Amino acid sequence: MSATRLFALPAILRHSVLLLTSALILVPFAWMVSLSIKPPGEIFRASFSFFPAQFHGAENYTKAITSVPLLHYIGNGLLVCALILALQILVCAPIAYALAKLNFRGRDLLFALVLIGLLLPHQVLSLPLFILCYQLGILNTYAALVFPYIVSPFGVFLFRQFFKSIPDDVVHAARLDGLSELSIVWKIMVPMSLPAILAFSIFSVVGHWNDLFWPLIAVRDGSLMPPPIGIMAFKNAEAGNDYGPLMAASTLVVAPLLIAFLAAQKWFVEGMTTGAVK
Template identity: 85%
Template sequence: MSQASSSLSMPSGILRHAVLLLTGAVILLPFVWMISLSIKPPGEIFRASFSFWPTHFYGIENYGKALTEAPLPRYMGNGLLVCALILILQVLVCAPCAYALAKLRFAGRDLLFGMVLIGLLLPHQVLSLPLFILGYQLGILNTYAALIFPYVVSPFGIFLFRQFFKTIPDDVVHAARLDGLSELSIVWKIMVPMAAPALAAFSIFSVVGHWNDLFWPLIAVRDESLMPPPLGIMAFKSEEAGNDYGPLMAASTLVVLPLVIAFLAAQKWFVEGITGGAVK
């Protein structure tokens, strides 16, 4: 019986791995193309035949232009500052909200959670006009605050932390209350440390999403010194001379590289944080 089941599971296992490998190849193909174009001279970029490695290596020139023709390090510094502040403020707001929805009982709790779910369904672009008007009235347009304040409250962060907090036994919370801890102390001293995988997963989602965001920065800021990486990359686009694809792809590679390194370093906690909320 075991031999028959193993013989049946082997083809299905091969099929699953084949599908995963094919899906992974499709996902990685644009990145491979990007890296290939970043080391090619202009004459080889538009060739009909594709080859990953160029006949004439042009990577030094392309990456040199990416770092000198536009203040790319400044753009990346802006992105790092904005993403870090957004993440810190999101955690400060989302963790107590998620704790209240997961462990406290009060009138309207389910209604508030339903509103959080509705917030998950709304694309951020839908709110761009009222956010722009609010930013204008507050006088924060064309500042770092304009890039940060629309994202302080994250429905996804509240949902993710709430689902993870639900998996923590209520006895832990009751014991902390008996020890004299306040509700906020329980959040920061017990719940958040126990939800470290969820925090890591949310951090990756938050940083990747806001590091790659182009739509809102395109509306909120005009000063080049405030531009995040996606908006700064547009400096390589010229209506008169055309797009300089070599340096453009080199700049894109440099912008994507920190995200890849961060994900590879935290992938274990990322997977655990995503799956942890589904245990209960």
């Protein structure tokens, strides 16, 4: 065997593993789209086929949109995710700047608490958060869906790592120009950290767009339902065993996430790797 083939074997193996992993991840999504355009008689057919013998997509998607206020649920998800993301950046960026560029007593301890926060699943805090929201009188409101996520340990960690990759000379020059610490955060650090912000935005939007556990606890009003609860209501109340419209609704809910990720994947990779290679 030639030396060229020996050197090519690791690359072939890597690409084979990547292709196999990608296929395992993408097959459920492809199957969901396939079911969304099939008539009821083909969904449980014994033979396997991605493409329907009879296209039934228009009927399934029309029923998904008209049977329940699915577009309203998607609007709720967009509103809640946008509010959460804006508040997270507003809160996490100054905290991350203080942990990355300021020297003060207890800084390492605070960063250790942030790391501990990364380890705790959000479900652990659901009961005290529910009691707190009840005492604040915000249950069954949009505020109840937003409030528990304002501070993101992952956001603080990611921004801190990115801020540490920015030279200290930039900060010193800004201070000599008379900028306050908050002005340095918003006028210098945040604009220079757009890749990290975009990467965090994808994580935040995907996580809260798909969140089912906390909204089930925090809201009861149907007009406040985010997309996952909306799909549940569609299945239980309207669709029953009619999985075509249910898969059509799921496809409509997933589509915005796929479009957003494909549009921002370059900056997502850059934001996730910049702080790691320092």
